[in-house]
Amino acid sequence: MKLTTTGIISALCWSARIASASTAHILTYDPQSQPRHDPHSRTLSPVPARLLLAQRAGVEDYHRADIARDEVIDAINDYGVRDHMFTEQRDGSRRALILVEGAEGKELDSFRSAYTSVQVSPAPAAHASKGLFIDLIKQSDPRPLAALSDDAVLANIKETNNVVVNGDMFYLADSLADASAMFEKLAKSNEWSITALISPPVDHFTKQGKEEKFQWGTYEIPQRQTKRDRLPKEEPLTETHSFKPVQSFSAPISSFANNTTPLRGILPACFTSQSACESATRNCTDHGHCSKKYHDPDSLAPGGSTGLDCWSCQCKSTKSSDGKKTTVWGGPACQKKDVSVEFWLIALFTVGLVSLIGFAVGNLFSMGSEELPSVIGAGVSGPTARK
Structure with missing residues (x-):
């Protein structure tokens, strides 16, 4: 009986450990709203959680394939950033996204209790969360970052003090304490809509294949060109039979x-x-x-x-x-x-001929407009008869 009780307790401990390891957390803060301290925070699946992160990062256009789902709409309505209606302008607060990997324990519990918290279960793998974080950076500033590798994107962000061109911040924290300090610093300024993604620690006893099972879903990746510069999509050409196919491009000239x-x-x-x-x-x-x-x-x-x-x-x-x-x-x-030479010869000849005719007609008109002498027959009258 003692062995049975010990086995049950061990199984419960392992179950609790697995459940804790398969849960990620999203913390939010908005200057215009008060944080909600709910001991039983809401749990989202990875896809609605990804849409929530994308909306709070301002790049939800790249994730519009899943945005019409009911659970996504509810999550954004409850935890998303409030935007003005009928305008594309954002409010005065800037956006910050913080990622911390492998956090657990009492420090995490105290951090969660201070701000609005959402659970993500089952949590995607650690490398998948980091990949989503990098993709959100590329989507926020696609012109210089879309063509870079993941390591180059992180290096570029560090060089620009974790701020992209539109003024938003993406911060990869070294530890939970580092993330908490940055979160509190931005919250005190009351100028940032802050989002923190806290991924669970990697369970070394979990196989890699099981970690690969839970991902964030599919979404669009920005191309090398921006949306404004991107060429419109063309319909694929269909093969026509009116011409013979080219057999070889190496035919002799x-x-x-x-x-x-x-x-x-x-x-x-x-x-x-x-x-x-x-x-x-x-x-x-x-x-x-x-x-x-x-x-x-x-x-x-x-x-x-x-x-x-x-x-x-x-x-x-x-x-x-x-x-x-x-x-x-x-x-x-x-x-x-190229018939430009012949054209100019004909044009110049035509212009010259028209000018010559116009000059001749003008001279004739000027001669005809002169006044006649008063006595036309003076000195030309015939002999008169003598009486």
Whole structure:
């Protein structure tokens, strides 16, 4: 009986330890509201807790896939930051997000009792919580931070005193005492809407696979370009059967010269490779050559890599067989003749001819407008008869 009682007590201790280790905590503070000291704090699952963190960090647009759930709406209404209606302007308080890993014990209980607290159960893995913290930083300031690695993002935040470009703060605390001191410092200034995410300590007896089971859910990650600079999504091209597929981009250049049929359709201004440029333009219709115009490091290649090259035709002038006539070529495939010289010759000749005719008509008009002499027949009268 004694052994049975000891076993039951040990099992209860292990159950309590596992339950405590699988619970994270979210602490909030807002200058315009009083903290709620509820001994039985509310418990959220990871997805509503993530939406609450995103809303308090001001990046809920990246998490809109789950924002219509009832438990998410209730959590944001109860613990979210109050924004003004019918305006995109934020209130006067700035936002701060603090992350502390592996906190437990009496210090955590006293810290929780001083502010509004929400439990997250089952708690995601420690590395998942840190990954969410870094993603929230990238979402708050995507232009310089979206292209950086996780370590580079944390290093950048430390260099800027944990403040991003919009004035919000993201602080990775070294310990629970460090997080508590920063939380109290910001709360005393009464200028910050503060959120602290406290993840439980890593249970070394828990397998890694079990930790991987509970995550924060899925959400959008900002691209290298910001929303304003991002190009609109295009519909995927469908294969057409009106043209024969290109078998090889390495066809000899001489084969393009034998094809004199006109190019159909509107050609793009840029091609992704030299071979694609030569194939689509028939080596610039033998009136130039394909060359790399520029390199765009911010564009995404089809294979997922970053950076695209712009290849286009560089046209050249050609001379007739006798060397007397020079033809200038232009267009995306150097297929169009430059007729600007002929145009200006015709235009100048037309202007000169019109000016000459106008001058002649003006002279005739000025001559016709002169007054006639008073006596037209003076000195020209005939002989008179003598009487």
